Amino acid sequence: xxxxxxxxxxxxxxxxxxxxxxxxxxxxxxxxxxxxxxxxxxxxxxxxxxxxxxxxxxxxxxxxxxxxxxxxxxxxxxxxxxxxxxxxxxxxxxxxxxxxxxxxxxxxxxxxxxxxxxxxxxxxxxxxxxxxxxxxxxxxxxxxxxxxxxxxxxxxxxxxxx
Amino acid sequence: xxxxxxxxxxxxxxxxxxxxxxxxxxxxxxxxxxxxxxxxxxxxxxxxxxxxxxxxxxxxxxxxxxxxxxxxxxxxxxxxxxxxxxxxxxxxxxxxxxxxxxxxx
Numbered sequence: 155x156x157x158x159x160x161x162x163x164x165x166x167x168x169x170x171x172x173x174x175x176x177x178x179x180x181x182x183x184x185x186x187x188x189x190x191x192x193x194x195x196x197x198x199x200x201x202x203x204x205x206x207x208x209x210x211x212x213x214x215x216x217x218x219x220x221x222x223x224x225x226x227x228x229x230x231x232x233x234x235x236x237x238x239x240x241x242x243x244x245x246x247x248x249x250x251x252x253x254x255x256x257x258x259x260x261x262x263x264x265x266x267x268x269x270x271x272x273x274x275x276x277x278x279x280x281x282x283x284x285x286x287x288x289x290x291x292x293x294x295x296x297x298x299x300x301x302x303x304x305x306x307x308x309x310x311x312x313x314x315x316x
Numbered sequence: 317x318x319x320x321x322x323x324x325x326x327x328x329x330x331x332x333x334x335x336x337x338x339x340x341x342x343x344x345x346x347x348x349x350x351x352x353x354x355x356x357x358x359x360x361x362x363x364x365x366x367x368x369x370x371x372x373x374x375x376x377x378x379x380x381x382x383x384x385x386x387x388x389x390x391x392x393x394x395x396x397x398x399x400x401x402x403x404x405x406x407x408x409x410x411x412x413x414x415x416x417x418x419x420x421x
Binding site for chain 1: 325326327329330331332333334336337338341354356357358359380398399400403404
């Protein structure tokens with residue numbers, strides 16, 4: 155049975171949390187760009203402390219999931235507002251990945267440490283799960299506009315075997 | 317074959333759910349019945365019932381941390397792996413399970 159569940163991600167992401175043309179050429183550089191953007195839009199209180207928490211998670215295992223995508227994430231006291239930030243780099247960048255290939259799309263999840271809002275966490279879980287679909291990952295790496303990217307992520311298909 | 321399992325990762329935000337979907341997708345493609353419980357930061361979802369555990373041929377624990385209620389799987393064939401194995405090569409995982417179940421049967 156095909157079950158189409160539409161997610162409403164506007165509380166978690168918008169055009170300001172997406173950059174499809176980042177010039178960063180290293181993991182550190184792109185993460186720094188992303189956390190300082192998170193600070194400037196008011197999602198985190200302290201960019202460098204959030205960056206530290208993201209790196210703490212990086213040490214625990216690969217966040218490069220293959221298909222050119224990485225999903226670094228930090229559950230951190232510096233997070234004020236749960237946010238999904240997506241940067242796509244012009245150049246492939248080195249990352250610790252499951253397929254040993256570099257990444258171009260970085261989906262950074264900023265999560266509040268104490269959160270009563272299960273709905274946000276459910277949406278994040280659902281997006282993470284949906285990245286198991288390689289065709290979907292490919293669409294994300296090729297998408298041409300921010301709006302389309304949000305649409306792809308909001309379209310969630312479950313329970314269908316190919 | 318009936319497969320059940322549990323997925324859990326350190327942060328409980330992303331890998332848990334990705335590992336689950338990878339296992340579900342690969343199991344279904346190979347023609348098996350599958351249900352994977354997730355133990356994440358939201359709590360437990362898709363919790364396995366006693367019945368489902370009883371009927372299962374194999375239990376996959378894809379986890380980077382110790383899971384809750386592991387004693388439910390006493391006397392079952394349990395395969396424990398880190399989440400990245402399920403994420404990286406789900407097909408090979410299912411194939412290995414098929415082989416092991418066939419040789420022990």
